[in-house]
Amino acid sequence: MLEVVSAFFLLILYSIVYHFSSGETKQIAKKKLKEILNSPDGIIILIVAAALLIGGDIFIIIMISDILA
Known part of the structure; x- marks a missing residue:
């Protein structure tokens, strides 16, 4: 679990x-x-991000339909 969290923060940092960089640093x-992203931890991060994106879309659709109903 710690590896996944640290990989997530490294992903954000990099x-x-x-x-914001150019040249060799980029x-x-x-x-x-x-x-x-090609490590096993990166794949877990991508799966969780996709699940959160899909879940967030479903949540927004449900909230909008409740507001309009």
Whole structure:
């Protein structure tokens, strides 16, 4: 569990570095992002993110339909 949480924070950190940097630093951040996402922990993070996205969409649809009803 600790590995998944640390991988999540590293994913956020390297995403920020990748977004705001250029040149060699950007390439290093891109390499680290690929390493995180291709690891087993990265796959777990992607599955959880997809589940939260789908669940959030369903929740919003239910809330909107209750408001309009």
